Amino acid sequence: MKNTISERVADFLKAYPPFSNLLKAQLEKLSQEVTIIYKEKDSFVFKVDESAHIQFYVVHKGAVALWNKEEKAVLDICDEGDIFGLRPLMANENYRLTAKSEEETILYAIPIEKFRPYIKENRRVADFLVESFASNTRNPYDKSNRGQLLGDSFQSKTGNSSPLLDLQLVEFSKNIESASEQTTIKTIAQRMTSKGIGAMLIEKEGLPQGILTDKDIRNKIATGDYSITAKAKNIMSSPVITYPPKLTITQAQMAMMKSNISHLVLTEDGTVNSKAVGILSKHDVMLSLGNNPAVLVKAIKRTNTVQEIKPLRNGVMNLLRGYLEQNIPMTLTSKIISELNDACIKKVVELSLAQMEEEPPVPFAWLAMGSQGRSEQLLHTDQDNALLFADVPKSKFEATRNYFLKLAQIITKSLNTIGYEYCPADMMASNPKWCNSLSGYQKMTTKWIVNPGPDEVLLSSIFFDYNRSYGDKILVSKLSQHIFNTVEEYPIFLTHLAAGALTNPSPTGFFRQFLVEQDGKHKDFFDLKLRALMPLVDAARVLILSRNVPDISNTWERYEKMAELEPNNKELFLACSYATKALLRFRTKQGLQNNDSGRYINLEQLNKEEKMKLKRTFKTIKEIQEVLNVRFMVSRIL
Amino acid sequence: MALKKEDLPAFWKNYEASIKLGQPKTISYATFVVIDTETTGFDLKNDRILSIGALRLRNGEIKAKEAFEVFLKQSTFDARTVEIHGILKKGPRNRISEIAGMEKLLVFLKNSVIVAHHVGFDVGMVNQALRRNGLPKLMNPKLDTAILFNKSLPRTKRKTNGHYSLDALCEAFEIPKTDRHTALGDAYITAIAFLQILEKLKPASLEQLLKKDRFWEFWKPA
Numbered sequence A: 001m002k003n004t005i006s007e008r009v010a011d012f013l014k015a016y017p018p019f020s021n022l023l024k025a026q027l028e029k030l031s032q033e034v035t036i037i038y039k040e041k042d043s044f045v046f047k048v049d050e051s052a053h054i055q056f057y058v059v060h061k062g063a064v065a066l067w068n069k070e071e072k073a074v075l076d077i078c079d080e081g082d083i084f085g086l087r088p089l090m091a092n093e094n095y096r097l098t099a100k101s102e103e104e105t106i107l108y109a110i111p112i113e114k115f116r117p118y119i120k121e122n123r124r125v126a127d128f129l130v131e132s133f134a135s136n137t138r139n140p141y142d143k144s145n146r147g148q149l150l151g152d153s154f155q156s157k158t159g160n161s162s163p164l165l166d167l168q169l170v171e172f173s174k175n176i177e178s179a180s181e182q183t184t185i186k187t188i189a190q191r192m193t194s195k196g197i198g199a200m201l202i203e204k205e206g207l208p209q210g211i212l213t214d215k216d217i218r219n220k221i222a223t224g225d226y227s228i229t230a231k232a233k234n235i236m237s238s239p240v241i242t243y244p245p246k247l248t249i250t251q252a253q254m255a256m257m258k259s260n261i262s263h264l265v266l267t268e269d270g271t272v273n274s275k276a277v278g279i280l281s282k283h284d285v286m287l288s289l290g291n292n293p294a295v296l297v298k299a300i301k302r303t304n305t306v307q308e309i310k311p312l313r314n315g316v317m318n319l320l321r322g323y324l325e326q327n328i329p330m331t332l333t334s335k336i337i338s339e340l341n342d343a344c345i346k347k348v349v350e351l352s353l354a355q356m357e358e359e360p361p362v363p364f365a366w367l368a369m370g371s372q373g374r375s376e377q378l379l380h381t382d383q384d385n386a387l388l389f390a391d392v393p394k395s396k397f398e399a400t401r402n403y404f405l406k407l408a409q410i411i412t413k414s415l416n417t418i419g420y421e422y423c424p425a426d427m428m429a430s431n432p433k434w435c436n437s438l439s440g441y442q443k444m445t446t447k448w449i450v451n452p453g454p455d456e457v458l459l460s461s462i463f464f465d466y467n468r469s470y471g472d473k474i475l476v477s478k479l480s481q482h483i484f485n486t487v488e489e490y491p492i493f494l495t496h497l498a499a500g501a502l503t504n505p506s507p508t509g510f511f512r513q514f515l516v517e518q519d520g521k522h523k524d525f526f527d528l529k530l531r532a533l534m535p536l537v538d539a540a541r542v543l544i545l546s547r548n549v550p551d552i553s554n555t556w557e558r559y560e561k562m563a564e565l566e567p568n569n570k571e572l573f574l575a576c577s578y579a580t581k582a583l584l585r586f587r588t589k590q591g592l593q594n595n596d597s598g599r600y601i602n603l604e605q606l607n608k609e610e611k612m613k614l615k616r617t618f619k620t621i622k623e624i625q626e627v628l629n630v631r632f633m634v635s636r637i638l
Numbered sequence B: 001m002a003l004k005k006e007d008l009p010a011f012w013k014n015y016e017a018s019i020k021l022g023q024p025k026t027i028s029y030a031t032f033v034v035i036d037t038e039t040t041g042f043d044l045k046n047d048r049i050l051s052i053g054a055l056r057l058r059n060g061e062i063k064a065k066e067a068f069e070v071f072l073k074q075s076t077f078d079a080r081t082v083e084i085h086g087i088l089k090k091g092p093r094n095r096i097s098e099i100a101g102m103e104k105l106l107v108f109l110k111n112s113v114i115v116a117h118h119v120g121f122d123v124g125m126v127n128q129a130l131r132r133n134g135l136p137k138l139m140n141p142k143l144d145t146a147i148l149f150n151k152s153l154p155r156t157k158r159k160t161n162g163h164y165s166l167d168a169l170c171e172a173f174e175i176p177k178t179d180r181h182t183a184l185g186d187a188y189i190t191a192i193a194f195l196q197i198l199e200k201l202k203p204a205s206l207e208q209l210l211k212k213d214r215f216w217e218f219w220k221p222a
Helices: A004-013 A024-031 A087-091 A112-121 A123-137 A185-195 A214-222 A249-259 A282-289 A293-302 A306-325 A330-355 A394-417 A438-450 A454-463 A473-489 A492-501 A528-546 A555-565 A567-594 A608-631 B010-021 B079-085 B098-109 B119-132 B145-152 B166-173 B183-201 B206-211
Strands: A035-039 A044-046 A055-061 A064-067 A074-078 A098-101 A105-111 A178-180 A199-204 A207-213 A263-267 A276-281 A364-368 A385-389 A435-437 A467-471 B031-039 B049-058 B061-063 B068-072 B113-116 B142-144
Touching: A004 A024, A004 A105, A004 B183, A024 A112, A035 A055, A035 B183, A055 A112, A074 A608, A105 A112, A112 A123, A178 A185, A185 A199, A185 A214, A199 A276, A207 A214, A207 A263, A207 A276, A249 A263, A249 A282, A276 A282, A293 A306, A293 A330, A306 A330, A306 A394, A306 A567, A330 A364, A330 A394, A330 A467, A330 A567, A364 A473, A385 A394, A385 A438, A385 A473, A394 A435, A435 A438, A438 A454, A438 A473, A438 A492, A454 A492, A467 A473, A473 A492, A473 A528, A492 A528, A492 A608, A528 A555, A528 A567, A528 A608, A555 A567, A567 A608, B010 B098, B031 B119, B031 B183, B049 B098, B049 B119, B049 B183, B068 B098, B068 B183, B098 B119, B113 B119, B113 B183, B119 B142, B142 B145, B145 B166, B145 B183, B166 B183
Parallel strands: A178 A199, A385 A435, B031 B113, B113 B142
Antiparallel strands: A035 A105, A035 B061, A044 A098, A055 A105, A064 A074, A064 A098, A199 A207, A263 A276, A364 A385, A364 A467, B031 B049, B049 B061, B049 B068
């Protein structure tokens, strides 16, 4: 029977997944089965190898640490709302970890037999558990879970199969031109002409009565059926077809097809009895439809000026927002968005070349560096780029470089016009340092690899992720080959690069509190880029360089390649690949939400689930950093 | 009128028999019942119990299912206290007679150690109800969280009258005051406070714990 205690338990549990996915009655029933357990500081809940209890635990107050087998390292700290001790119950095995209270703690113990039915019935509960087990086993790629975790697992709202356009809302004109029923056709036609519109809304007492379109004038006036002095009332189409303003493109298309009309009136509540808020034309629908990758790429290719690219970039952002909302897998999302970004850059280079008075004197390549080079730049961020041109005789070097510097200036300016900020560190091809011949770059990179100081390591970490956006392939692969050969000769460079990758401490060891910024503009914010993404990106670079694998610059693809090369570390590498994608998705979502780069996260805005996901990636970061430390003997140089 | 020994109902006889079993000496094996009553007022003679909440505590564990909660039908009623506990004489809850409530309570209590905040008042109210129904007084060992809390403080910080409100304990132990002033809600708060007090006192045995509590000395009705 339900009582004050079980109500209190239910009230607490309902705020946390997976219980938040249960119905009220289910949760009430489950709560009656709960045992409330008080644990003083440093007391055991269970120990390694102990046989599984009949119940699993949720922390109500306080904190419980999970220790590894030797009780030497804390693997996780569970605090309010965290679940632990469930996996062994599901897997029918003994505890693999020791759970010990870090402070005075109150636990809710939930009998597994009372909970099991909900796992079977409720997909969201099951998904959550898979997700949280992944955080213990660290491997969301476990075969049995495969597919469930690729995207966001909490996606059942919309289902996976809905076509992309289905969810895209139409954009419509909010400037409504309207006239009264008594207005003459002549006046209306004059206004439509001066405003450049194809339809006029006819209103009476602020409510839509009818609509008058170009077609009405053609069919009813030009044919002579009505005089040009006729009133709007005589020839308007009435009643109007109205819809609520939150209409998807598909719905709008269907509506127009169904009634064979070219304009929909959108009203506050979707009926003719509320105020009109907008008019949607067939043309608007066609434009919205244009926000699909293939159409966008075509549109980008067709542009003749840089100014025309800018609005198309906005289309790319809309597309990105839609993809994230629909939880399209990150691999696909970033591929499409990178492709579109690439198309923009290619077009910019082409347009800039056209502005030059002469053809390029020698073959060249335009390289994207940093996050763009890694195809991990989804939001607009800074431009990091370089220009590589073929070797020329010494006497011609200055003239050649001057030509390309001029070109680079045009390109970087154009990129800025379409939304790429200038790089504050001036890592741009318009800087002579980043506009060089093949042998120039070879000399520079050799210097970095042979004498790696902190600056050299930093420069390599940006430059070595280059990716060709335009130009000569052979030049680029020659440079790559040079870098790999030199690294092989001077393996100490890898140790320095690894040390560089370890300079940003992983956010672990701060389980309960995220490591937040201590001062400055972003005080108390979590720096997602520096604390979480960069360590993974840096580690991937060192690893892939050490294995001599050219041509993969994307971080998760690097990890996937590593997993292929080292089957015994497969689990960790795949976890890294997954963590990178999860973090990038996170950053992009945050960026779109707050209209910034998404780098700094306000932790208070995160929900439990998001915090859990972040925390899970931290464990992976810590492990990969340990691997680097050991493999490249970083301690040797520290 | 007190019933003659042979006329006592079976549930009382069972209760008395269980009391004789006593309690294990080790604290973690002992069963405590944490109890709270909501009443029409603070006068032991004239006021009546409106509801009793209780829960069983063993080895630091409370089972939600084993919580005890009854609402009693009473003819005496003080509109002033409604403001505190929100229980109207004819509230929507299922109400049972006082004697039925006493029977349920005794079955739940058995030989446990009773724990309450100002236990003298709650036990006193129950004893009055038992007496009205011709039954003897409760026979369980009793512990008062107000007194134990006082004992858990450093000597210099103790109060001479040992009087602390349940709210004061909530603040000391950072217990949220949700469900305050429902019998079971207050019993839960008392239980959590009791567990934390035990942690501070660290009594070696149940006997030692009971010695720390001489509640009658301190209980003076307001």
